[in-house]
Amino acid sequence: MKYISTRGDKTPRGFSDILLEGLAPDGGLYLPTHYPMVPRATLAQWSKLSYADLAFEVLSLFIDDIPANDLYEIVHRTYTPAVFGTPEIAPLKTLQPGLYLEALSNGPTLAFKDMAMQLLGNLFEYELARRGETLNILGATSGDTGSAAEYAMRGKRGVNVFMLSPKGRMSAFQQAQMFSLQDANIHNIAIVGVFDDCQDIVKAVSNDLEFKRRHKIGTVNSINWARLLAQVVYYFAGYFQATSPDAPGRAGMESRRMGLDSRLMGLDGDKSQLDERVSFAVPSGNFGNICAGHVARMMGLPIKRLVLATNENRVLDEFFRTGIYRPRASAETFETSSPSMDISKASNFERFVFDLLGRDGDRTREMFKAQLEKQGFFQLSPAEFARISVYGFQSGHSTHADRLATIRRTWEANGLMIDTHTADGLKVAREHLEPSVPMIVLETALPAKFAETIVEALGREPDRPAALRGIEALPKRFKVMTADAAAVKSYITEHM
Numbered sequence: 001m002k003y004i005s006t007r008g009d010k011t012p013r014g015f016s017d018i019l020l021e022g023l024a025p026d027g028g029l030y031l032p033t034h035y036p037m038v039p040r041a042t043l044a045q046w047s048k049l050s051y052a053d054l055a056f057e058v059l060s061l062f063i064d065d066i067p068a069n070d071l072y073e074i075v076h077r078t079y080t081p082a083v084f085g086t087p088e089i090a091p092l093k094t095l096q097p098g099l100y101l102e103a104l105s106n107g108p109t110l111a112f113k114d115m116a117m118q119l120l121g122n123l124f125e126y127e128l129a130r131r132g133e134t135l136n137i138l139g140a141t142s143g144d145t146g147s148a149a150e151y152a153m154r155g156k157r158g159v160n161v162f163m164l165s166p167k168g169r170m171s172a173f174q175q176a177q178m179f180s181l182q183d184a185n186i187h188n189i190a191i192v193g194v195f196d197d198c199q200d201i202v203k204a205v206s207n208d209l210e211f212k213r214r215h216k217i218g219t220v221n222s223i224n225w226a227r228l229l230a231q232v233v234y235y236f237a238g239y240f241q242a243t244s245p246d247a248p249g250r251a252g253m254e255s256r257r258m259g260l261d262s263r264l265m266g267l268d269g270d271k272s273q274l275d276e277r278v279s280f281a282v283p284s285g286n287f288g289n290i291c292a293g294h295v296a297r298m299m300g301l302p303i304k305r306l307v308l309a310t311n312e313n314r315v316l317d318e319f320f321r322t323g324i325y326r327p328r329a330s331a332e333t334f335e336t337s338s339p340s341m342d343i344s345k346a347s348n349f350e351r352f353v354f355d356l357l358g359r360d361g362d363r364t365r366e367m368f369k370a371q372l373e374k375q376g377f378f379q380l381s382p383a384e385f386a387r388i389s390v391y392g393f394q395s396g397h398s399t400h401a402d403r404l405a406t407i408r409r410t411w412e413a414n415g416l417m418i419d420t421h422t423a424d425g426l427k428v429a430r431e432h433l434e435p436s437v438p439m440i441v442l443e444t445a446l447p448a449k450f451a452e453t454i455v456e457a458l459g460r461e462p463d464r465p466a467a468l469r470g471i472e473a474l475p476k477r478f479k480v481m482t483a484d485a486a487a488v489k490s491y492i493t494e495h496m
């Protein structure tokens with residue numbers, strides 16, 4: 001499999017070439033030249049696989065420059081019950097017949113980003129060793145991404161992490177999670193300032209191409225194709241669980257009497273076909289998670305709807321309703337109680353638009369470069385807008401009051417405590433439920449990470465996994481610095 005850019009550069013690159021890179025040289029994002037179709041018979045076989053075996057099958061379709069034995073070993077070392085808490089890795093929980101949560105947040109940092117980042121850590125270590133190279137990862141975080149990156153890269157050979165965070169602005173829990181790491185290759189830098197100051201420093205350092213090259217500076221942000229690819233796997237895993245004849249809660253579903261084989265046979269346009277598809281609802285920010293669902297659907301996984309949920313930051317909901325994409329400035333981005341979705345510019349979105357535009361790189365560049373830069377938005381033509389439904393997308397949004405109500409309702413009806421982001425997804429999912437189409441809501445974090453809102457909703461503290469009790473009391477290891485790119489550069493030079 002080769003990879004091309006969304007902005008027209010068709011120079012073919014292998015998976016391991018783009019693994020350690022960010023943007024393509026023309027400023028676009030990497031995508032495979034095509035999406036491999038998974039035949040029905042193969043789907044039926046995959047439905048019986050363990051998560052790690054399934055991940056190996058999916059990844060193998062996109063990676064042909066890592067020997068199969070090595071890839072197999074990496075994947076099996078990544079997706080273990082010890083790291084992800086259960087033998088299923090991403091088990092479904094039933095809320096009501098046909099409505100499920102897929103648990104993706106039982107990794108080390110209690111958010112779904114671990115699902116991809118843990119794999120990325122092992123792939124990076126493997127590829128760097130193979131090349132005899134080292135990499136210094138520089139990032140800015142306000143919480144989830146930074147901690148997921150650090151827990152993925154800690155102790156890995158050939159990798160250092162320099163993670164900037166705004167001093168005193170993360171929750172005590174998030175701070176403790178990151179700053180308690182004692183690994184020599186993890187460097188927490190608390191910047192006196194806000195998140196944007198951290199981001200500006202990362203940009204300033206990355207724009208110094210000479211420094212960047214000489215010090216082998218890299219990133220792990222959400223535009224990395226390997227992260228997106230790792231996320232494709234749990235759409236398959238969720239589908240197989242929800243359509244398994246003994247899926248919990250299927251008792252109320254029309255389609256329960258049909259086994260997998262009959263389901264997989266009737267998939268060519270008649271009414272029974274629709275009954276056998278599954279929809280996903282995805283709490284979204286940078287469009288990385290739901291973009292993986294789009295890829296799974298393009299591979300032939302029978303997904304009916306991909307329901308995108310935003311919080312009060314509605315840029316993407318607005319796009320799917322109107323065909324107008326208008327990213328907001330940071331000053332116009334609301335701070336909400338689902339902070340990991342407080343995104344004004346969806347960094348992965350260009351991938352979907354490229355597909356929507358029939359993979360026309362010139363038109364994609366025209367929209368994301370010329371139009372966005374000139375007028376601050378772009379608008380699809382009516383014909384392009386009409387194609388959105390072909391790709392199965394629907395959208396909705398949620399507010400702080402909705403989150404509180406959804407957390408309360410789920411606690412009272414199911415005895416399940418969900419986090420604020422998952423609540424956004426569940427609220428919008430309920431608005432798009434269809435009879436006989438199972439709906440899977442992706443659980444993107446555990447409530448322990450967002451205790452304040454849980455207390456507001458339920459009047460009690462969220463439970464915390466045993467391993468994380470009392471982490472606020474652990475010794476912390478971090479460096480405080482002023483918002484000064486030159487000082488951060490010298491710190492990197494001295495500690496790499």
Ligand SMILES: *Cc1c(COP(=O)(O)O)cnc(C)c1O
Nearest residue numbers: 284285286287288289340444445
């Ligand atoms: C990152 C994150 C999201 C948003 O995911 P995207 O891939 O950016 O759309 C949602 N919820 C949580 C808890 C996250 O950490």
